[in-house]
Amino acid sequence: MKRIKKFENIRWEFLGYRLVVMVFILALANCTDFVEVDPPKNIMVSQTVFEDASTVESAMADLYFSMRESGMVSGNYGFTTRMGIYSDELDYYGFDVQLVELYQNQVLPANTEVQTWWSEAYTVIYGANAIIEGVESSSVLEEADRNRFKGQALFVRGLMHYDLVSVFGDVPYVTTTDYRVNSAVSRLPEVQVLERIESDLLMAVELMGNSDIDNMERTVPDHFVAKALLARLYGYMGKWDKAEDMATDLMSVFDLEEELGNVFLKGSGETIWQLSHGELPGNTQEAVQLIIPLIPGQSFAMTDGLLAAFEDGDLRRTEWVDSISDAENTLTLYYPYKYKARFNATESLEYSIQFRLAEQFLIRSEARAHQGNLVGALADLNEVRNRAGLVDVVVHTEGELLEAILGERRIELFTEQGHRWFDLKRTGRAAVALGALKPSWEDTDLLLPVPEGELQANPNLLPQNQGY
Structure with a gap:
């Protein structure tokens, strides 16, 4: 049992006592400036917000802004770096105590990173619920607008x-x-x-299925985005037939980018959903945090194990990985180079991609393998490999094929939203992969602790997860 270290901390009471008031002005759909007022605690905003589609769009934009800037999805606290160091993707060279706990698999219930994940997630959920309630009660919005806004909010709540x-x-x-x-x-x-x-995602698909909106940059969730999350969810749940169906739907609409160098540009044809930077140019936090500007001074670098997992001739090794050496050339560190713009002054060329088609190929490959369709599974797997300049994989059994798929996911999806960690967890491989690498690893590390402050504010959340 890990010893619980207590320290004085700002207490975030669960939801009701930590409501972020969002009042929306008439603005562009990606506006992020809002006026604060003080309505009753259980009312989000005046119903006037839901009398015009543009103000509801601003409400949704505020949710995307929150997801982009903080919490688990993206931004400074996202899964990409945090679960990268929690697993075997990234080494951590910094001195932040909260991140050291994650890196060493010694997370305490008072960890402020974990607290931020919990509180920010439920703040966004609160906002999504407020939009759902608002559009449902609106007698002014057209039915098509009510459906698409409710569908978008249901997707956010589900995510x-x-x-x-x-x-x-x-x-x-x-x-x-x-x-x-x-x-x-x-x-x-x-x-x-x-x-x-x-249930939320299926309803979102139904509500947004006939939505006709300008979504060329793929920055607004639509029914395709809800299907992408459903495919991921069904894989997590082991509902492989449904995972295959959802992935197949998406693969009939989107195409893999032929050039690896274009995959993470904002105009990539394989992007299903991405978070934009609003009206002003900006950087992805992925680039800001992962590109090493100098030695010393870096926080994250790719592990030797991840580098060794690349096959000879894999173009992703040259296109998506870069390195930097110290002045004496005595130390070389490698970093993810999927996003390449650390600084932008005039135009954002990259957005933070949350769902892309290559993942769907690998979801369907795994789903087909679990259902005994080895030929179809290999076809999907080799499609991703061939783009990376690799030859078709040769396997003889379902077990070998599943290992090859997981290995391909490790390389194709490295340092993207913690996919590696969640693959290790859902397939029961975490202890084998991390037990020898992480001296403090315990089987209870499969879950993080519920934040200490939340348990104190609401005892109904007890018991704490085992090991904490």
Whole structure:
């Protein structure tokens, strides 16, 4: 049992007592400046917000802004770096105590990174619920607008709960803005949370299926994005027939980028959904955090194990990895170079990609393998390999094929939203992969602790996860 270290911390009360008031002005869909007011605690904003589609678009834009800038999805606290050091993708060279705990698999319940994930996720969920309630009660919005906004909010609610259940296990599934309900919620068993996510996403697909919006930059969630998350969810749940169906739908619409150098540009044809930078040029936090500007001074670098996993001739090794050496050439560190613009002055060429088609190829490959369709599984796997300049893989059994797929996921999806960690966890390989690498590894590290402050504010969230 890990010893619980207590220290004085700002207490974030669960939801109802930590409502972020979002009042929206008439603006462009990606505007992020909003005026603060003080409505009743269980009311998000005046119903006037839901009398015009442009103000609801601004409300949704605020949710995307929050997801981009903080929390698990992207930004400074995203899964990419945090679960990268928690697993075997990234080494950590910094001195932040909270990140050292993650790197050494010694996370304490008072860890402020974990607290931020929990509180920011439920803040976004609160906002999504407020939009759902607002558009449902609006008598002014056209039906098509009500459907697409509700579908987008349901997707956001499903995504945030998916991220939460992935790292915390049993969590509350929050579907209201009523603080009296939210301040006393209990954690649901993981299987029930997954079922509710599925229900929200299926409804989102239905509501957004006929939506006709300008989404050329793929910055607004639509029914394709909801299907992408469903495919990922069904793989997590082991519902392989449904995972295959969702991935197939997407593969009939999107195409893999032929050139690896174009995959992470904002105009990539394989992008299903990405988070933009709003009206002003900006950088992806992935580039800001992962590109090493100098030695010393770096925080993250690729592990030897990840570098060794690349096959000879893999073009991803040359296109998506770069290095830097110290002045004496005595030390060389390698870093992810998928996003290449650390500084932007005039135009953002890269957005933070959340879902892209290559993942769907690998989801369908794994789904087909589990269903005994080895020929189809190999075809999907080799499509991704061939783009990287590799020859077709040769396997003889289903077990060998599944190992090859997981190995391909490690390389294709490295340092993207913690895919490597979640693959190790869902396939039961975490202990084998990390046990020898991480001296402090324990089997209970498959889940992170529920933040200490949340348990104190709401005892209904007890018991704490095992090991903490």
